[in-house]
Amino acid sequence: MRIAVIGSGIAGLSCAWWLDSEHEVTLFEANDYLGGHTHTHALQVDGQALAVDTGFIVFNQSHYPLLTALFDELGVASQPTTMGFSVHSQRSGVEYNASTLDGLFCQRRNLLSPRFWGMLADLRRFYRDAPSLLRDADSPTLGQYLQEQQFGDAFVEEHLLPMASALWSSPTAQVREFPARYLVQFMANHQMLQMSGRTPWRVVSGGSARYVDALRARWRVRERLECPVYGIERLAWGARVRSAAGIEGFDKVILACHSDQALRLLEDADASERAVLGAIRYQPNEVVLHTDASLLPRNRKAWAAWNAHVPRDPRAPCTVSYCMNLLQGLPVSTPLVVTLNRSEAINPDKILRRLQYAHPVHDHAAVRAQRRWREIQGRRHTWFAGAYWGWGFHEDGIRSARNVVDALRETLPGLQPAPPPMVPA
Numbered sequence: 452m453r454i455a456v457i458g459s460g461i462a463g464l465s466c467a468w469w470l471d472s473e474h475e476v477t478l479f480e481a482n483d484y485l486g487g488h489t490h491t492h493a494l495q496v497d498g499q500a501l502a503v504d505t506g507f508i509v510f511n512q513s514h515y516p517l518l519t520a521l522f523d524e525l526g527v528a529s530q531p532t533t534m535g536f537s538v539h540s541q542r543s544g545v546e547y548n549a550s551t552l553d554g555l556f557c558q559r560r561n562l563l564s565p566r567f568w569g570m571l572a573d574l575r576r577f578y579r580d581a582p583s584l585l586r587d588a589d590s591p592t593l594g595q596y597l598q599e600q601q602f603g604d605a606f607v608e609e610h611l612l613p614m615a616s617a618l619w620s621s622p623t624a625q626v627r628e629f630p631a632r633y634l635v636q637f638m639a640n641h642q643m644l645q646m647s648g649r650t651p652w653r654v655v656s657g658g659s660a661r662y663v664d665a666l667r668a669r670w671r672v673r674e675r676l677e678c679p680v681y682g683i684e685r686l687a688w689g690a691r692v693r694s695a696a697g698i699e700g701f702d703k704v705i706l707a708c709h710s711d712q713a714l715r716l717l718e719d720a721d722a723s724e725r726a727v728l729g730a731i732r733y734q735p736n737e738v739v740l741h742t743d744a745s746l747l748p749r750n751r752k753a754w755a756a757w758n759a760h761v762p763r764d765p766r767a768p769c770t771v772s773y774c775m776n777l778l779q780g781l782p783v784s785t786p787l788v789v790t791l792n793r794s795e796a797i798n799p800d801k802i803l804r805r806l807q808y809a810h811p812v813h814d815h816a817a818v819r820a821q822r823r824w825r826e827i828q829g830r831r832h833t834w835f836a837g838a839y840w841g842w843g844f845h846e847d848g849i850r851s852a853r854n855v856v857d858a859l860r861e862t863l864p865g866l867q868p869a870p871p872p873m874v875p876a
Contacts, residue, residue: 452863455479455692455701457680457716460487461507461845462836463707464666465521465852470859471670477701478672479694481679484660485667489845491658492740492804497783502658503775505740505789505806507845509534513650514641515846517853525665528656532778535755536617539748540609541763548753549610557752566605573606578644584632585639592815593634594627613759613769619843620736620791620810622768628814637842654779682718685831705855707836709733709809717833724827730820731839733809736791740804743797744786746772760793768792811839828855829862 452474456463459480467478484490488506495501509532512519522529535550547561548554561567580600584590591599593615597607615626615634635644642649655661667674675696682693689702706713714720714728747754756777760770770793774786781787790797794805811817821840828834836855841847 452702453477453689453700455690455699455704457683457692457704457706457713458487458708458837459485460707460837461489461518461848462838462852463487463705464663465517465849466705466707466836466856467672468521468666468670469852469856471672476670476672477675477699479675479678479680479692481677483677485674485676486660486663488808489659489663490806491660494787494803496742496781496787497785499781499783501781501783501787502660503740503781503787503789504654504659504779505738505804506808507659508532508773508778509652509654510845511650511652517849518846521849522655522662525662525669527662527665529653530656530780532652532654532780533756534652535777536614536757536759537748537753537755538609538613538759538761539753540761542761542765543605543609545605545609546748546750546753548748548755550755554752554755557750566603569603570605570610573602574610577602577606577611581631581635582639582644584635587632590630590632592627593629593631596631608765609761613761613771616769617757617759617771619813620771620808621734621812622792624768625734625812625814630813630815630818633813633818658779680716683716683833684718685833689832701832703832703834703859705834705836705859707852709811709837710835710839713835713837719831721830723823723830727820727823727827728835730816732812732814732817734812735807735809737794738806738808739790739794739797739802740775740806741788741790741797741802742785743788743801746788746790746793746797747774747786811843813843824854828858834859 454470454474454476456467456476456478459478467476470476490506491502491504494503510518535548537548539546546558556562612623612626616623638644678695680692680694683704684691689700690704692699692701710728710731711733717724747758754774756774758772770791772788772790774788775781776787824840834855836851838844838848840851
């Protein structure tokens with residue numbers, strides 16, 4: 452059977468990998484590399500050859516079981532990492548690294564600050580009380596919940612919102628609109644509502660793209676790099692895919708791109724597809740890989756793997772800078788930093804790469820759309836996979852691929868093969 456997979460992020464890669472041994476799989480990718488948000492850059496820094504990630508970075512064996520199993524199957528090596536979190540607030544001047552006691556009180560004045568101690572008390576209260584949200588199917592927005600429970604400004608503005616903004620690459624205004632239950636469920640599932648006993652995190656040795664290399668070395672998938680898809684027409688026997696390579700017929704099409712991209716590609720989207728796919732919005736993010744240490748906290752003790760920045764203007768979004776030296780264990784003294792949405796503050800002479808990514812917005816409309824997953828799958832020979840069906844992380848992408856592949860296999864008996872039209876571009 453001929454199957455087209457549109458998009459080579461983790462969802463598309465996984466679909467192609469699992470179907471390759473049974474079917475003729477063609478993988479379409481508009482970029483000049485496979486991987487989507489798995490994006491590793493070869494650099495020379497301090498005389499060292501480095502592979503530095505700007506997209507997918509961390510996983511752990513407890514909460515990423517499908518991804519871990521894939522890495523084990525491929526023989527992909529990984530190593531421990533740190534997931535420390537820091538905050539620098541231009542608004543209040545507070546700065547701390549939550550990973551250690553010395554980092555937490557790197558500004559010694561915080562030892563005598565009622566506001567700072569109030570933040571820590573609210574943190575413990577949130578960990579204790581927030582799981583009650585999991586008992587209800589629906590919930591208020593995060594902003595409503597925090598206001599109703601009277602959490603202090605220090606906890607809200609200098610811990611929880613910056614942390615959530617860093618996790619989901621979202622402005623704080625959008626984070627406030629997250630369903631509170633949805634965020635708490637993620638935190639509970641990832642052991643983030645406890646002070647100790649958290650599962651250790653890992654990174655792929657040599658950069659995340661090593662698992663993409665391992666897939667490509669083993670499969671027979673027909674790869675179409677730099678081959679954007681322009682449209683998909685569903686017919687009785689299958690579907691025609693119109694791309695930079697021409698027009699081709701396939702028995703089945705798996706759209707493993709973002710939901711908004713998938714909707715644009717469907718030339719005959721029905722009401723359900725428009726309602727479900729159209730309900731999930733995306734936040735564009737400008738990502739810069741650079742060596743400007745001024746984007747990290749002023750106090751070196753506050754440097755962490757994840758460094759949130761709270762701007763002076765309360766209307767401006769929080770931003771985050773990842774210290775890749777810490778995350779990937781890079782053996783150089785020059786700081787290698789990945790910063791989101793704060794490009795104007797970076798010394799232009801220290802910029803190594805400029806990139807654009809987009810991340811799903813997890814509001815109530817998106818969560819309702821996720822519940823309608825089965826409503827649009829497999830209709831008119833079309834399937835939809837992507838991390839947007841979950842929390843937007845790598846395990847969500849591979850889980851969506853597993854669900855699609857399993858459901859697709861149930862439909863195969865008695866399938867008539869599609870004719871193989873090919874029209875040159």
